[in-house]
Amino acid sequence: MTKATAQDVLRINCLTPTVGVITAIREESSDVKTFRISSLDGLKPFTPNPGQLGMLSLPAIGEAMFSITAQEENSIDMAIKATGHLTDALHQLEEGQQVGVRGPYGNGFPLEYCQGKDMLFIAGGIGLAPVRSMIDYCVKYRENFGTLTVIYGARSKEDLCFKEDLFEHWPQVKNMNVYVTIDRPQEDWKGHVGFVPDYIKELAPTPKVAIICGPPVMIKFSLPALSALGFSDQDIITTLEMRMKCGVGKCGRCNIGSCYVCLDGPVFTQEQLKKLPAEY
Amino acid sequence: MQILEKSKLDDFLQMLAKHQPVIVPTDVDGLSQYAPYQAQMTLLLDGKPTVSPKGIFLPQTEAIYRFKAQGKNLLIAEMENQQTPQVLFFVRHCDVQGIVCLDKVFMSPEYTDQQYAKKREITTIFALRCNGSKESCFCTSMGVDPEKANPAAADVEVYDLGDQFAFEALNERGEKVLSQAAELLSNQDNVILPPVPERKLQLKTEGLPEKLSTTFDAPIWNDFMFKCLGCGTCTYLCPTCHCFDINNKLRGEDGLKLRTWDSCMFDEYTLMAGGHQPRTGKKERIRNRFLHKLQYFYEKHQMFLCVGCGRCLTKCPMNIDISKFVQQVMKEESR
Known part of the structure; x- marks a missing residue:
């Protein structure tokens, strides 16, 4: 089998995955692992845009949609929190395990709209996984964007994901600032302590394009903070998750109003969300 | 049009069944539904079967693919799609419209569901022009024409003339199936069609989607929620409800x-x-x-995802009635 493209996904039944293999597993935090996946012949299973999604399955157990947090020439990375039947099973796997994989799905971040603009990335916990795909893109095409700012929070030091990026790679990028916070004080933590919404208020970034993803309570209090700082609804971009089975707009369950998160999302601006029922 | 004496219906179906499986509305263990034709079978020619024909195209359970999970190894093999043609008989216009709705979902330009599309491709559909309206029928309010089956799904229109049936092929596929029993059919021009009975239930639906877009937080929902048992009967009998789960069977x-x-x-x-x-x-x-049936789907496809067949209102154990909901919404200024 050669590299599966979007065309292949159309050719075969759209619900049938191709076989991929986990080539590396990295522990990010106490309950998050990043899985690197290639096709059986060592190629990239599919080529997603930043913010797009992929279905990952252990067919005997289940299948679920995950954001693709990063990609290399011949692989995609999915960062997955152990939080249910399938994800707990994924956390038991070893390298070399073959899995089902299909995608890419969804709209992804609005790359053209973001060109040339200053970017603010806000994330909490595993919410950094989808945002990171866009950060990576901005770092890769650094000259196409203005300043890059990251505000990231987790419950504790142990819950911080992507530590190498946060503390080593990103701080070295030109005109890029990274602010990390944890919820409560901890021994040998010299960084900021406090919740993300409060940290936003404290840092008071000037209005720019904000990409935000995290637990509902973080989003709930961060949005008014951004609005108060003068961010427009059009420039507040978030990525949602809903339960999905098919990923192609047919099984029904991921709708918010007339939008299907798998087709029309997962990326929505605050302006778009205000027009949809608050049912997510 | 081609005329068949009703007394010859069994011969006609047997003749067709020699060429391909024929599916007809009948009674199976007390539940009316579509089932493979057998000689001398009692057909349901008045009213519509309790179970809609959607399962012909979207079976209640259907294998998507095979797999073998052996330690770290995984094999995935696609299922072979059914290739044999089949004929589906006497589909009411509401249910024909239901199939058109399913087409919008499963044969969307972005992602075509190959298994669904294959079943549509191999199935010739004989629509039956409405010959009797029930108390719960409100198809005309939902954009269905009881005079004329939606040609996007129907291949042959069947008219009930009393002692005879008249067949009108709507396309080449329909003509081909009719030709299999040509010797039983006689050509006749100027067939006088009996009037289609008026719908007893007529709802005002002009501007309904727009009106519903302002009712999300309205109190009207409270009138309908308390009775619901959450049993799902409405969704299983509905000819357009298509939501599915994905499961496994392991051996x-x-x-x-x-x-x-x-x-x-x-x-x-x-x-x-x-x-x-x-x-x-x-x-x-x-x-x-x-809202999915009456607003969200309409916003996407400019048609309702309800065909007014009335199954959900007659079979809901708690008498939850979508037609009453529509009437109430259209009557009230969002209170």
């Missing part, structure tokens, strides 16, 4: 991945790993179902 290392009917009336339908539930209760679920 040792060998497995089948199955697509099974699901229902938006169930709690687990939207329940996420980690416990988040975007539609928390019966009110949210009924609201989503009604």
Whole structure:
């Protein structure tokens, strides 16, 4: 089998995955692992845009949609929190395990709209996984964007994901600032302590394009903070998750109003969300 | 048009059945539904079967692919699609419209569901022009024409003339199937068609989607939520409800991945790993179902995802009635 493209996904039944293999597993935090996946012949299973999604399955157990947090020439990375039947099973796997994989799905971040603009990335916990795909893109095409700012929070030091990026790679990028916070004080933590919404208020970034993803309570209090700082609804971009089975707009369950998160999302601006029922 | 004496219907169906399987409305263990034709079978020619024909194209359980999970290894093999042609008989115009709705979902330009598309491709559909309206029929309010079957799904239109049937092929595929029993058919021009009975239930639906777009937080939903048992009967009998779950059947290392009917009336339908539930209760679920049928689908496809067949209102154990909901919305200024 050669590299599966979007065309292949159309050719075969759209619900049938191709076989991929986990080539590396990295522990990010106490309950998050990043899985690197290639096709059986060592190629990239599919080529997603930043913010797009992929279905990952252990067919005997289940299948679920995950954001693709990063990609290399011949692989995609999915960062997955152990939080249910399938994800707990994924956390038991070893390298070399073959899995089902299909995608890419969804709209992804609005790359053209973001060109040339200053970017603010806000994330909490595993919410950094989808945002990171866009950060990576901005770092890769650094000259196409203005300043890059990251505000990231987790419950504790142990819950911080992507530590190498946060503390080593990103701080070295030109005109890029990274602010990390944890919820409560901890021994040998010299960084900021406090919740993300409060940290936003404290840092008071000037209005720019904000990409935000995290637990509902973080989003709930961060949005008014951004609005108060003068961010427009059009420039507040978030990525949602809903339960999905098919990923192609047919099984029904991921709708918010007339939008299907798998087709029309997962990326929505605050302006778009205000027009949809608050049912997510 | 081509005329068949009703007394010859059995001969006609037998003749067709020599060429391909024929599916007809009949009674199976007390439940009217579509089933493979057998000689001398009693057909249901008045009213519509309780179970809609959607299962012909979207079976209640259907294998999507095979797999073998052996230690670290995984094999995935596609299922072979059914290739033999079949004929589906006496589909009421409401149910024909239901199939057109399913086409919009499963044969969308972005992603075509190959298994569904194959079944549509091999199935010739004989529509039956309405010959009797029930108390619960409101198809005309939902954009269905009881005089003329939607040609996007119907291949042959059948007219009930009393002692005879008149067949009108709507396309080449229909003509081909009719030619298999040409010796039983006689050509006749100027066939006088009996009038289609008027719908007893007529709802005002002009501007309904727009009106519904302002009712999301209106109290009207409370009138409908308390009675609901969340049993899902409405969704299973509905000719357009198409939500499905994906499950497995395991035998040792060998497995089948199955697509099974699901229902938006169930709690687990939207329940996420980690416990988040975007539609928390019966009110949210009924609201989503009604709005999907009458507003959300309309916004996407400019047609309702309800065909006015009336199955859900007659079979709901708690008498929840979508037609009453429509009447109430159209009557009230969003109170």
